[in-house]
Amino acid sequence: MSISGAQKRGGQKEVVSEVMAPGVQASCAGPKVKPWQEKSVLTVRRWVATLLGLGAAGLLVMIGCLQFGAEDIGFFEVASILGRAVQSSHPSQASSETAQVILLQVRLPRVLLGFMVGGCLAAVGVGLQALLRNPLADPYVLGISSGAALGAALAILLGIGTTIFSISTLPLFAFAGGLLSLVVVYRIAASYGRLPVHTLLLAGIILNAIFTALIMFITSIMGPNRAFGLMSWLMGTLTAPDYPALGVLAIYLLVGGLILFRQARALNLLTLGEESARSLGVEVERAKKVVFFTSALLTGAVVSVSGMIGFVGMLIPHAVRMVIGADHRLLLPASAVVGGTFLMAADTVARTIMAPAEIPVGVVTALVGGPVFVYLLMYRKGGLAV
Amino acid sequence: MTRQAYAVEQIRFSYRDGRNGAPAWVLDGVSFEVAEGEILGVIGPNGSGKTSLLKLMTKVFQPQAGAVHLFGHELAGMPQDAVARVAALVPQDSQQIFPFTIAEMVLMGRFPHRRRGGVLLGLGWERPEDLRLAEHAMVEMDVAHLSHRSIADVSGGERQRAIIARALTQEPRVLLLDEPTAFLDLNHQLDICRILGHLNEERGLTVILVSHDLNLASQYCDQLLLLKDGQIFQIGTPEEVIRPEILEAVYGCQVLVDCHPVTGLPRVTLPGRTVAGGADKRAHDQADIQKPAS
Structure with a gap:
């Protein structure tokens, strides 16, 4: 707050500011932002700073992830190859270097895919948690991922998607299943107004069981080779795609993410419950439809390229919320960045820990996420259950 | 002549839509008017439709029949945020499981006034004016010192005051409150009543409040609306409504009504031990008090 502003406002308001945020005044230099706002509400400055910080951290992790593999490439070599690739549109100039080929043709696409998938799952998790007013909701727990997987498996069975990683028609089936x-x-x-946590989880478990059974049925009537491919894909695996496919996916996710992001402020109000949100001016039915539809769309796209990767959508928003607060204008993009970074790292573990063999990344996220989930359920019951 | 804030015409409302058998009417043919600048108290036994009425008047629910007019406009034809710019609702229970700060919570009251447009960032970031209004409301409701605390961590009374601050931040012309004093201690009860009275006098804010506290309703309201089984039993000034024979007919128990020593307005008390005479009679009376709740 500027000094002149404080003087104009008179004595009473000055007292107010002091009461609101003891000790923060000195550190606040912004011209328009009052001390109490720094601490209590999401300012544009905090929004930008948080996302820039997370983005920089994500970039560092990405370079770190690119180092590991059958052939170790040093941190600075990775950075310099990336730098050159970004600067010149013809990285083929020095393509004789094996390191560069491995990095740009194999590792980078996969790491980028991991980032997109993780970010997308986390963003969808944020949306669903707000809508269902439930910090345990995520596309995997609620059975949306398995629904999408069923759709995708059906498409593969019927021979509509000839290769598993083509992202042309498969997402549509996955989308339908997810929806x-x-x-x-x-x-x-x-049908129950607001669901208690356990009923909702139960609904998800039942859906998961039904869809998994159907997927098993589909697997059993396939040939053994195709069945094995389907199974390992279902467990959640990232495979390096080519750049055009990556680009299409990126556009798809970006559009979905933006639609979700535009609902951020409505999502804030929806966490109060539908009735309160409506009384504060939210067109609840429309907002719900937008969020649900977009969530199914994004989950469908992600499942069609990566199979079922659990827990990212639940844990990341939960953790991010604890640190940066609940405002969805920051929570959504921040969770996306953190989720993406997390999955990049998890996938690096998945492809290096038992090298040359790879384990599905879904196994890694489940092994990390499962215990944390149990912990939340057992020790933070008061905060989660109703 | 004062303007009409609300005109409620023959509304019927049921939580069931009639597909599974006959709908049980929560409100059945309710009509009344509220003048601008009036303080209206809605009273009645549990389950008489008070809360539903407030939600119908803020378009949280829509009636199956009849219409609600807000300053001459029918609610059914108004967008949700247009309603929220005029009428603010303070609900009875405001559970929040996500860690929003009190200030963020109060700022949600600015949602109906948000900026529109902008493809990418059509988020309606708060303007300085929004922040100023929120600050003012927080000071008024005595929660400013809590602005950075999580809404999930404060006491019920503090949360309630924050919710009222949120409603004030909407800059409404009508404030509808559902049991605003239920979680509050005496001091803050008095505060709320004072603030409501002040807003009513200074800004001409119309206040509609649901309360179980007949004395509070009698002392602070210009008009009282007494509901019984989804219908209006009596509407009028406190003197016309707070009468022993009327309250007995609605609540099904004996009450004493005398005059408040300072204001002279009617005051309600339950018959005590000496009046009822003997423990048997007391037990009988208490059973009567509980009966209408069902």
Whole structure:
């Protein structure tokens, strides 16, 4: 707060500012931001600073991830190859270097895919948690991922998607499957007003069981080779895509993410419950439809390229919220960045820990996420259950 | 002549939509008007439809029949945020499980006034004016010192005051409150009543409050609306409504009504031990008090 502003406002307001944020005044230099606002509300400055910080950290992790593999490439070599690739549009100039080929053709696409998938799962988790007012909601727990997987498996069975990683028609089937399970979960949720945590989890478990059974059925009537491919994909695996496919996916996710992001302020109000949100001016039905539809769309796209990767969508938003607060205008993009960074790292573990063999990244996230989930359920019950 | 803030016409409302058998009407043919600048108290036994009425008047619910007019406009034809710019609701229970700060919570009241447009960042970031209004409301409701605390961590009374601050931040012309004093200690009860009275006098804010506290309603309201089983039993000034025979008919128990020593307005008390005479009679009376709750 500027001094002249404080004087104009008179004595009473000055007292107010002091009461609101003891000790922060000296550190606050922004011209318009009052001390109490720094601490209590999301300022544009904090928004920018947080996202820049997280983005820089994500970039460092990414370079770190690119180092590891069958052939270790040093941190600075990675950075310099990346730098050159970004600067010149013809990285083929020095393509004789093996390191560069490995890095740009194999590792980088996969790391980027990991970032997109993780970011997307986390963002969808944020949206669903707000809508269902439940910090345990995520596309995996609610059975949306398995619904999408069923759709994708069906598409593979019918021979519509000839290769598993083509992202042309497969997402549509995955999307339909995801939407179906989302609708079922939502109908269960809506019929009781607000669902207790355990009922919702139960609904997700039942849906998961049904869809998994159907996927197993599909697997059993496939040939053994195709069945093995399907199974390892379902466990959650990232495979290096080519750049055009990556680009298409990026656009797809970016559009979905933006649609979700535009609902951020409405999501803030929806955490108060539908009735309160409505009384504060939110067109609740429309906002719900947008968020659910976008969530199914994004989950479908992600599942079609990566299979079922659990817990990212639940844990990342939860952890990020604890640190940066609940405002969805920051929570959504921050969770996306953190989720993406987390999955990049998890995938690096998955492909290096038992090298030359790879384990599905879904196994890594589940092994990390499962225990944390149990911890939350057992020790933070008061905060989660109703 | 004063303007009409609300005109409620023959509304019927049921939580069931009639698909599974006959709907049980929560409100059945309720009509009344509220003049601008009035303080209206809505009283009645549990389950008489008070809360539903408030939600119908803020378009949280829509009636199956009849209409609600807000300053001449029918609610059914108004966008949700247009309603929220005029009428602010303070709900009875405001659970929040996510760690929003009190200040963020209060600022949510600016949502209906948000900026529109902008493809990428159509988020309606708060303007300085929004922050100023929120600050003012927080000071008024005595939660300013809590502005950075999480809403999940403060006491019920502090949360309630924050919610009222949020409603004030909406800059409404009508404030509708559901049991605003239920979680508050005497001091803050008095504060809320004073603030409501002040807003009513200074800005001409119309206040509609649901309360179980008949004395509070009697002391602070210009008009009282007494509901019974989803219908209006009596509407009028406190003197017209707070009468032993009327309250007995609605609540099904004996009450004493005398005059408040300072204001002279009617005051309600339950018959005590000496009046009822004997423990048997007391037990009988208490059973009567509980009965209408069902």
